[in-house]
Amino acid sequence: MQPAGNFFAYPPASELIRLGDGERPRFWVTIDTEEDFDWDAPFARTGFALGSIPALADCQAYFERAAVRPIYLVDWPVVADDRAVDILRPACAAGRCEIGAQLHPWVTPPHDEEVNARNSYTGNLPVALQRAKMTVLRDAIGDRFGVAPTVYRAGRYGLGRESAAMLAALGFRCDTSVRSGFDYRAGHGPDYRAAPLHPWWVQTEAGPVLEMPVTTVFDGLLGRAGRALYHRVARSGSRAGAALARLGLVERIALTPEGIPADRAVRAIDIAIDARLPVLNFSFHSPSLQPGNTPYVRTAADLDHFYRWWDTVLDHLARRGVESTTGAEIMAMAERKAAD
Incomplete structure (x- = not known):
């Protein structure tokens, strides 16, 4: 278990700061x-x-x-x-x-x-x-x-x-x-x-x-699964990540x-607004x-x-x-x- 009180102990989704209705x-x-x-x-x-x-x-x-x-x-x-x-x-x-x-x-x-x-x-x-x-x-x-x-x-x-x-x-x-x-x-x-x-x-x-x-958001045909694939493939270097983007499968956009x-x-x-x-x-x-x-x-x-x-x-x-x-x-x- 990660120690409390540091930036790497990510909170559960319920504790993230979110927009309210109408905001x-x-x-x-x-x-x-x-x-x-x-x-x-x-x-x-x-x-x-x-x-x-x-x-x-x-x-x-x-x-x-x-x-x-x-x-x-x-x-x-x-x-x-x-x-x-x-x-x-x-x-x-x-x-x-x-x-x-x-x-x-x-x-x-x-x-x-x-x-x-x-x-x-x-x-x-x-x-x-x-x-x-x-x-x-x-x-x-x-x-x-x-x-x-x-x-x-x-x-x-x-x-x-x-x-x-x-x-x-x-x-x-x-x-x-x-x-x-x-x-x-x-x-x-x-x-x-x-x-x-x-x-x-x-x-x-x-x-x-x-x-x-x-x-930074992720876009592409693979949807939410694309983020995990990107991280697996990108271990081979930035060109591997670029190849995924060219294929339209997943793209990391900062x-x-x-x-x-x-x-x-x-x-x-638009992705960030939708999220x-x-x-x-x-x-x-x-x-x-x-x-x-x-x-x-x-x-x-x-x-x-x-x-x-x-x-x-x-x-x-x-x-x-x-x-x-x-x-x-x-x-x-x-x-x-x-x-x-």
Whole structure:
């Protein structure tokens, strides 16, 4: 039996947070706001860049025009960059965005661990070191952005068994690290294949933490059975999963502009609405806001396509009556339902 009080002890279906009769889902835009680095290179404490930071201004302006309040999950190098503070702190103070925390352990002090793939998942580090890194990041965000962050995402989705209790003790009220439908064990990371898509409360001695999973759905001719088949076949690599999608049998669709065509994202939105998810959780990495940093945005044309993706997706959400929400509003919704 899994120990209670951690993000991997998934609750029974009866304890998941669901929409009530007559309620409409909302959507949330979460941005992994981080340094630029080579995703194919070994992890390193130094050698990263921050060239994409100015592009945060264009991103924020785009979402303001769309009446969307994104949450920037900032990591240590971003917190230390004055340009990021100048762009995001006024927007946050004016209520046009939110600021949360994202922990990349390899660039976050204290630097007491060996830098390697296994240790790139915070949950694999000694508990005291995890807590120290979380504390340093939380305090720096408070000092630099003028807010106490209450939303957390583990870099690389790297939660550990002790993460919930530590987050609660440090004042975090919501986690959004669980990427349902993904398995990171091959790289020493967590296994989220069986994770729910609906949010749920994780009870700890330090208080409750709301888990708000990143949204990924499955589509295809095989229906519900397709998810299990996908995980069995995808062990052979991403090409095996792509073959299933080409055959129309099963397709895994994440709500992200990174690698997911707009028409598939629209299909995923409809699936999520049919599943009555209370929140559709979109995500992407801030280095994709500048060409050349990620596999998804290599050219200026790719960047234009990135924003056109959002045009298509936001138009479809509006047609379906799905409005934007924030971390604060999600917490208020979950607390109301807990009190019912």
